[in-house]
Amino acid sequence: MRLKHLYSDAPCTLDYDTPVQLMVATILSAQCTDARVNLVTPALFCRFPDAAALAGADLSELEELVRSTGFYRNKAKNIQAACRMIVEDFNGSVPQTMEALLKLPGVARKTANVVSAHAFGVNLGVTVDTHVKRLSYRLGLTNHTEPVKIERDLMKLIPQPDWENWSIRLIYHGRAVCNARKPECDRCALADLCPSAFLAAQPEKTVAAQG
Template structure:
């Protein structure tokens, strides 16, 4: 894709380098907190994590993954049974539908294997860009910049983007940070969002990025 957007200023690149270092120092070892044993399980766990805590998803998936093992099995699952198994994660009808549709695509179009690139992952029914990047980065080790509500909010507060559209935020962050950092950076920003940079009011006191953050001046 041709990038016709304005070049990034050196000042912004310098700040991104400092943000990168501060996040890495503040959250060493940050990683995906969903439990999974293979790419298919991570894809399904990520679908279930929408509007739900990872801890809750991890309580639900052991029984789910014991009941269905392959994409074909998920695709052919009885609707009511699948819904009952994922009910406690919320929005369970939509999530069960997304799981069945994505797994049908994987079984029919990809021989039962989760595809290893963003375009094909994103084209699976029921799979959004965030889920595609989570799977890419964590299950396959291919850099993926995950932009969820935490990452988008923090990127805007830190002045790393002015965009609200997650795809544009993703592109802005990909221009500012090296690809080898994208996956872990997403985890670190999510941890920052959970601990300090909350919505609607951040807890700036104690935030490891306070010296770098233009938003904190407005808050304080």
């Protein structure tokens, strides 16, 4: 199995003006679809365009602006705290190491991976989220259930010289094509190699089979 063949027609970049905006949008995307994040970010970044503005924002106004993305109280508080830390400790820029990124409130491994890959073109690791787990399991890329072991297995399959964006591609493919409810095997580049593809005609059995 060569992951080189895992090409989706999905964009591997998120179009935001600055790394700070990308980080904010990524925090907002937790347990929330991109479409809804894209609905709130224009007004959000018009009102509070950078880390300094977000750091000084009125918290309740910030909460209202991001309300529809869910978990909005946590997200607003974390975004503001992260931006304050960026202003005070990181010279106004999103830090570029995993160690520093993890210090930002609301940023853990998954968000750090996505921010780094999108904003800086550097993969700090393979993000093993619910989508990547499902995709890896269906494709038989791993026998394991622990994210650390799945990550290790995936690392072996990713072409190392140019593995930038692979973390993102895996997530996106798992979300958009190899999705939980109705996997779109007819537009999956790996369908002919996938032991689960034939179940696509019976989506309820596919989901049940994944446990």
